[in-house]
Amino acid sequence: MFLNVHSSYSLKYGTQSIDQLIATARHLGIHQMVLTDINNSTGAVEFIRECYKQGIAKEADEIHRGNIPYQIKPVAGIEFRIGNKLLYVGIARNKEGMRELNEFLSHHNIYHIPLPEVPPEMENVYIIYPFQKTFNQTLKENEFVGIRGKQLNFLYGHPILKQKEKLLVWHPVTVGDKITYRLHEYLRAIELNTLLSKVPDEQKCNPDEFLIPEAILTQQFEQYPFIVQNTQKLINSCDLSVYFEDTPTPSSKNKFFYTANFDGDKKMLRELAEKGLRDRYGENNAIAIKRLEKELRIIELKNFCAYFLITYDIVRYAMEDCGFYHVGRGSGANSIVAYCLRITDVDPIDLDLYFERFLHEKRTSPPDFDIDFSWDEREIIQQYIFDSYPKWHVAFLGTMSTFKDRAIIREIGKVMGLPKEEIDSFTDPTKERENLLNATYQKLLAVHRYMKSMPNQRSIHAGGILISQEPITYYTALDMPPKGFPTVQWDMYEAEAIGYEKFDILSQRGIGHIREAVQLIKKNRGKEVDIHDFPKFKKDQKLNNILKEGQPIGCFYIESPAMRQLLKKLKCDDYLTLVAASSIIRPGVASSGMMKSYIERYHAPEKVVYLCDVMKERLGETYGVMVYQEDVIKVCHYFAGLDLADADILRKAMSGKYRSKLAFEELVNKFKVSARNQGHSEELVNEVWRQISSFAGYSFSKAHSASFAVESYQSLYLKTYYPKEFMVAVLNNYGGFYSRWVYVHELQKTGARVHLPCVNQSDEVVTITGEDAHLGFIGIQGLEEKNIKIIPQERKANGPYLDLEDFVKRTCVSLEQAILLIRLGAFRFTGKDRKTLLWDVHNYLGFKQKKINHAELFKLSYKTYELPALMDSELENAYTELELLGYPLNYKMFDFLKTPYRGDVMTADLHKYLGKTVRMVGNYVCEKTVHTIKNTKMWFGTFLDANGDFFDTTHFPNTTPMYPFKGKGCYLILGKVVEDFGFQSIEVLKFAKLDIQMNPVAID
Incomplete structure (x- = not known):
């Protein structure tokens, strides 16, 4: 009976989530609703799905209470507006009607055409116009007029009564109650960028636009029962139940076949994979052949051939037609099929990577490939994808930002009319304690609490692209963001719930460094570099020595201060250690103490005590420390005896991606029972489980780390043998971790x-x-x-x-x-x-x-x-x-100083002063602020000495002022030289920026 319901997806207008709307409707005994958000269909499929799911979930409870269980009938459509002017509402009769509505809106969004006053013919759509005293048009078969209870007095003598079968009950729903109506007013003020008191009434909904019992609604129309009958007849004729799939996993909506049919896909994928196998491993490699057959069987079983072939086509176009370089990373690098198709350069056999981390028989959520291209080439690849598939069958994935960011406090303060100084104080974290005693701040926080989880605006995903079998417009309308590609109106979570697997076409500047360096080497030196000859790079002792010294400035992923320190502490001089370093550098692993444990065991492997022989055999490479997600799978499989599919399900569940607590507990119990059945003691089982559970939330895919490490070696090779061209390429691709002047310094x-x-x-x-x-x-x-x-x-x-x-x-x-x-x-x-x-x-x-x-x-x-x-x-x-x-080219920052003093000690000699207090002068490079357990601040600094060598500092809260760094320039540093696993740094005791000479122009 409610034909015009707004959810919070009617951005900065509606106030209730889909769940809240359905829960309220069930509480009031409402049987039918039509979700019609403003100029979008973001929540349409979610609304249909949740209505059915909640009905099923509540059925047993309703019977237990002696009530007759019922299903809310969900219908969906779109409300069309220009600005705040309501034009009409479109309601889908069926799935085809949703497509017609979505394509109508998409056409106007994509080509930036204003919506028409009268919509075009849509065979499977009902159009409802709002009632007006002057309404006097002949309505088509699918057109109607909605009238509010308060407008019934205007019906007397109105021409619309000549078409009385066209009148419908009209009770828009926008808010939940008086409180959320006030929230609605705040949202409108933020949208209009004006004060609460200045929001015009016509820009707001009516205060009574909330759900009421159906009996009360029909009572308003008791003098006009035909209007109620018309409304009921319209809703009864709508059926969108096809959108609900009562299965744990929705059927795939991606393109089914790359060739004409499934058999063609199987044949093509096998031929490409077998040819790639010979190229990668040579003839008759029994281990590789066995692994390939296993993967192909699972890929075929899960109907994933087309996904692999489409990804292969994207990579083939990039390599052969464009000459672009790419990196295939993420869990997709666990696949030998992906390696043979050159989607990735990570060898899963060499690294003992498990295909089950990417795809297995029991996996319910679809995996995806992450393919990186250079930042300035990605758009060409994206355009190729959009050109390769029909209109309405390819689109970018969207994102939905919410009001959770504390920056919204500033917006709320503005519409409340607070002065800038007061708003600034409310957003200052150092004043939070005194703010909590402020009544105005408390009011502001109350509004923020209601608002923080609500959708704020739609945007575009970093790189996710959907390629569909049937038109995507069955499920969403499309936007056209400034990026210039059609984009769906929901995010990756809704895409997964509907049944889409995305293709992640991403970008990074590190690839640009490599690509341009290779081009410059050819142009400047006349030499061709095979940058894909990775087996040669990882055995090169020169490259490994640079890794060991921890000085790979400009090289992808390994140039940051934290990574340089880790490389030096590990004395990293091989590929496998670099792969491990790429994983344990992650914040969760480092802060949990696992990084320190790994370094200690790395330097004293003979002292490692393993829990049992299985742990020694399977975790020997990482000295008994679980470093990768694959380690969780190994332990669950080889220690507990779970099959690889169940092992990965447990790994994923522990990373926080499992929604059912009961199902998770069943998995834990299965692990323990299975482990006991392997003959392990209760004490051992509990300890292994404790280690797994403490690690899994921080874990990182080994394939991901390996992909990064491959690219790091490629950068390192170029920097080692062609340093000038490489540093020019870094500069031209806008650097990396550090400021531009650092890379100019490296070039010099x-x-x-x-x-x-x-x-x-x-x-x-x-x-x-x-x-x-x-x-x-x-x-x-x-x-x-x-x-x-x-x-x-x-x-x-x-x-x-x-x-x-x-x-x-x-x-x-x-x-x-x-x-x-x-x-x-x-x-x-x-x-x-x-x-x-x-x-x-x-x-x-x-x-x-x-x-x-x-x-x-x-x-x-x-x-x-x-x-x-x-x-x-x-x-x-x-x-x-x-x-x-931004930097002097031929004049060191040290030369600006008034003093000729350059410190008592240089970086190269720090190892001679361990435990001693020294004075150094350093040119500021960068800093990092961290919070301690006691919620105080400490800092880590990076500097260059007068010889151009890096050194690092630690600034503890008890020896450092609140804001120790004062921007670029040279600092006098007094501190103690400390060493951690062979890496020297300075624990700062005193710290001050040095004075510089005046600019002669300023003196004049």
């Missing part, structure tokens, strides 16, 4: 001659020719985008610039932009100093510039003047570089 350390930007040498990005690298125009702060592009384009088209005058005429640059380039030395090829050039440019552009749109017939010269000799100061130029580049 390679022996490259790094030059400031020059209008006759530089391009948009950093370039390298031989040993000479020129910084690009992109790094100049304040230089406009158009000039970054025009300067090198004009030079390449019409030859080098002759002088400043020629440059000004050919580029039509503004005075301000020309001054930036002159100050940075970009015209040094003219032989004139910067100050002379500044005089000259004012002669050329010190008046309103006339744009030259054509070549000059005759060269016209400007007047020239005799100038006195103007002195250029090295310190002044360094300050200019600091201002315009």
